[in-house]
Structure formats: C-alpha cells, structure tokens
Amino acid sequence: MSALQKERRVAKDINLVxxxxxxxxxxxLKAHQDRAVVAKLKADLVLPNDKILTVDIDFDSTSGYHDNAIMVMDDFGVEIIATAFEVKYGKEHAKKVRKAWANKQHDSDPRKPTYLLVQKPESVEKIPKIYASCGQERHPPKEAPASIT
Incomplete structure (x- = not known):
C-alpha cells in the first residue's frame, strides 16, 4: 500500500482501500453539499469456474446505470428489495424482482445475474427501473440491459 492509500475495515468481510x-x-456527476456520490466502482467477480472477471461500473454514462440508487448482490438483498417493491408498488413488481434474480436473463446465458441495480424513479408516479446484470457470457454486452420492471 502506498503512502496515498488508507485502509479501513468496515466489517469482517468488508475492507475499503x-x-x-x-x-x-x-x-x-455533482456531489451533494453534504454527501459524495458514487461515480465508478471496480468489482472483481469470482466466476463459477473459479476465475476472476474485473468489471468497472461507471455511473456517469448512458449505459443504463445512470441514477443508480441501490446495488443488490445476494439473496437477502433481493428479498429486501422485493418486499419493499411489494409494499410500495404491488406483488407483480416484487415477483419480477425475484424472478430476475432466480433465473438467467436468456436461456443461453452461462449464469444467473451477479447483481441487480435499482435506479431511482423518474417521478413519484413511476416505478424504479431494475437491471439484472453480469450473467451473460459476453462482457461487456453490446447494448445496455433492459429494465426488468
């Protein structure tokens, strides 16, 4: 670690550098007066074949991830989001969230999604867009994924 790097352990399995x-x-992107905003994340994904795939997630683009509010990476997170959707938007939308997580997006995909990205809605009358991502064989995909909601 260089002199310009600091490390902080948030929890036993969360270490920030x-x-x-x-x-x-x-x-x-612009920061809020009292809060930073996430512009980019770099993720090392452990694939089922035990290889690592590095993915840069850029939130300042037209990739479909702009205005991202929530990143969900496991069954517990999906159940929390699905429950929230059920209460706020109805059972049909909660079912879409659970189905997107539990299934491959396309039959030819090698894996189920690695994460879901939830965008804040464009207005209070609209439903947030949710993207199931990183289960496809082609990286990066040629087109942004379609929202599941």
Missing amino acids: YDLSEKPNLSQ
Whole structure:
C-alpha cells in the first residue's frame, strides 16, 4: 500500500482501500453539499469456474446505470428489495424482482445475474427501473440491459 492509500475495515468481510491522491472530476456527476456520490466502482467477480472477471461500473454514462440508487448482490438483498417493491408498488413488481434474480436473463446465458441495480424513479408516479446484470457470457454486452420492471 502506498503512502496515498488508507485502509479501513468496515466489517469482517468488508475492507475499503482509499486512494487519497487528488484527481479532477471529469464526470458530469455533482456531489451533494453534504454527501459524495458514487461515480465508478471496480468489482472483481469470482466466476463459477473459479476465475476472476474485473468489471468497472461507471455511473456517469448512458449505459443504463445512470441514477443508480441501490446495488443488490445476494439473496437477502433481493428479498429486501422485493418486499419493499411489494409494499410500495404491488406483488407483480416484487415477483419480477425475484424472478430476475432466480433465473438467467436468456436461456443461453452461462449464469444467473451477479447483481441487480435499482435506479431511482423518474417521478413519484413511476416505478424504479431494475437491471439484472453480469450473467451473460459476453462482457461487456453490446447494448445496455433492459429494465426488468
């Protein structure tokens, strides 16, 4: 670890490494007055064949992930989101969330999704878009995924 990196253990299985070197903000994203916003995440995914796939998730793009509010990565998170959708938007939308997590997006996909991304809705009358991602064989896919809701 370099002098410009700091490490912080949040929990026994969550370790953050901060790169404290200053960089200009070249994104179109703006921080809130009292809170930072996530512009990009880098994830190392452990695939079923025990290989690692590194994915950069860029939230300042037209990739379909803009305005992301929630990233769900396991069964517990999916159940929490599905329950919230059931209460707020109805059983049919909760069923879509559970189905998207439990199944491959396409029959030819090698895996079920690795994560779901939930976007904040465009207005209070609309339902948030949810993207099931990273179960396809082609990385990156040629087109942004379609929302499951």
